[in-house]
Amino acid sequence: xxxxxxxxxxxxxxxxxxxxxxxxxxxxxxxxxxxxxxxxxxxxxxxxxxxxxxxxxxxxxxxxxxxxxxxxxxxxxxxxxxxxxxxxxxxxxxxxxxxxxxxxxxxxxxxxxxxxxxxxxxxxxxxxxxxxxxxxxxxxxxxxxxxxxxxxxxxxxxxxxxxxxxxxxxxxxxxxxxxxxxxxxxxxxxxxxxxxxxxxxxxxxxxxxxxxxxxxxxxxxxxxxxxxxxxxxxxxxxxxxxxxxxxxxxxxxxxxxxxxxxxxxxxxxxxxxxxxxxxxxxxxxxxxxxxxxxxxxxxxxxxxxxxxxxxxxxxxxxxxxxxxxxxxxxxxxxxxxxxxxxxxxxxxxxxxxxxxxxxxxxxxxxxxxxxxxxxxxxxxxxxxxxxxxxxxxxxxxxxxxxxxxxxxxxxxxxxxxxxxxxxx
Numbered sequence: 001x002x003x004x005x006x007x008x009x010x011x012x013x014x015x016x017x018x019x020x021x022x023x024x025x026x027x028x029x030x031x032x033x034x035x036x037x038x039x040x041x042x043x044x045x046x047x048x049x050x051x052x053x054x055x056x057x058x059x060x061x062x063x064x065x066x067x068x069x070x071x072x073x074x075x076x077x078x079x080x081x082x083x084x085x086x087x088x089x090x091x092x093x094x095x096x097x098x099x100x101x102x103x104x105x106x107x108x109x110x111x112x113x114x115x116x117x118x119x120x121x122x123x124x125x126x127x128x129x130x131x132x133x134x135x136x137x138x139x140x141x142x143x144x145x146x147x148x149x150x151x152x153x154x155x156x157x158x159x160x161x162x163x164x165x166x167x168x169x170x171x172x173x174x175x176x177x178x179x180x181x182x183x184x185x186x187x188x189x190x191x192x193x194x195x196x197x198x199x200x201x202x203x204x205x206x207x208x209x210x211x212x213x214x215x216x217x218x219x220x221x222x223x224x225x226x227x228x229x230x231x232x233x234x235x236x237x238x239x240x241x242x243x244x245x246x247x248x249x250x251x252x253x254x255x256x257x258x259x260x261x262x263x264x265x266x267x268x269x270x271x272x273x274x275x276x277x278x279x280x281x282x283x284x285x286x287x288x289x290x291x292x293x294x295x296x297x298x299x300x301x302x303x304x305x306x307x308x309x310x311x312x313x314x315x316x317x318x319x320x321x322x323x324x325x326x327x328x329x330x331x332x333x334x335x336x337x338x339x340x341x342x343x344x345x346x347x348x349x350x351x352x353x354x355x356x357x358x359x360x361x362x363x364x365x366x367x368x369x370x371x372x373x374x375x376x377x378x379x380x381x382x383x384x385x386x387x388x389x390x391x392x393x394x395x396x397x398x399x400x401x402x403x404x405x406x407x408x409x410x411x412x413x414x415x416x417x418x419x420x421x422x423x424x
Contacts, residue, residue: 029120037114064170155380173197186211231412234404234412244257256389258275289371289373305331331360332350350387364375
């Protein structure tokens with residue numbers, strides 16, 4: 001696929017099995033969680049109590065968190081079938097559910113993995129007009145960041161390992177999980193003879209590393225070959241990307257100025273090409289360098305966690321259909337690499353957090369030289385989406401391994417070739 005053949009379009013899908021495509025499965029999971037919360041008599045944890053005080057102490061925030069649950073009853077398909085009415089009916093129940101989640105790690109579920117449990121709580125309210133306003137609010141996102149940071153402490157603790165068991169249905173080393181992750185013991189660094197396969201925590205399991213030799217770098221001596229930066233499935237390729245666009249509208253065109261947070265290097269990429277791909281819940285969640293070069297800048301941009309594009313309409317697993325939109329507003333990392341190959345110039349690797357998956361850890365430093373295929377960083381608690389951004393002079397021939405980006409795309413292995421630079 002040559003540069004002049006690239007079409008800027010998107011396609012909807014249930015990204016990477018983070019949330020089930022069958023809404024009934026999600027509703028049943030949430031019903032069970034609500035029953036557990038209603039029977040739980042424990043006081044709210046300090047971080048949830050703080051969130052409660054924040055909501056009730058700010059009149060605008062209080063209005064948002066009341067209206068968003070009221071508005072759910074008018075959102076399709078619930079407004080067409082009242083029997084399926086919203087299960088989270090007020091912010092007080094939302095707080096009780098969050099309180100339960102703080103000491104839970106996700107279990108495996110063959111029929112519909114709920115890898116975003118907090119996202120599942122907000123699934124309908126985030127798509128309302130009040131929810132749209134709330135989840136863009138900077139003060140609210142600061143509170144959500146505190147909650148997610150506290151949950152991350154649990155997910156990085158030994159107590160989170162209870163789901164790393166051999167239960168045939170819900171254990172991550174049970175029969176169903178092993179069927180979904182064939183070759184796990186051979187591909188990843190682990191010891192099946194040890195308790196929990198030797199993993200120290202849920203986070204340790206989800207940021208697991210490949211064994212030596214499992215993901216060789218394609219054409220390591222050829223700087224014209226660009227490799228896949230994440231174990232991911234192609235979502236979109238866009239050419240001649242503009243500095244500023246109305247990114248919140250249907251089709252969610254890329255807007256470089258907002259994606260790159262007005263970084264001075266933005267001007268380098270105006271008119272260039274963007275490749276975006278999404279990660280799977282069952283896959284590998286570290287990022288590798290697509291090219292050999294020098295890190296000239298690397299930092300994390302704080303952003304939103306549960307904002308989705310209203311222009312996409314009904315999305316039963318939001319913000320899955322908002323993959324383009326969240327590149328402008330979500331928490332993300334920016335890693336600028338000056339490639340050794342002058343035909344490439346500077347490339348930006350941009351991992352983007354989605355919902356809970358918003359802890360972007362950069363593991364390289366400015367001034368460091370990296371070889372193609374070396375680690376750049378990782379998502380904690382899974383993965384999300386990422387972009388590679390190229391300068392306008394770079395002529396690329398993409399290799400998506402026989403598939404088109406979007407609806408039915410499958411993972412391309414990390415370090416495999418995804419594009420070749422055409423020097424002529």
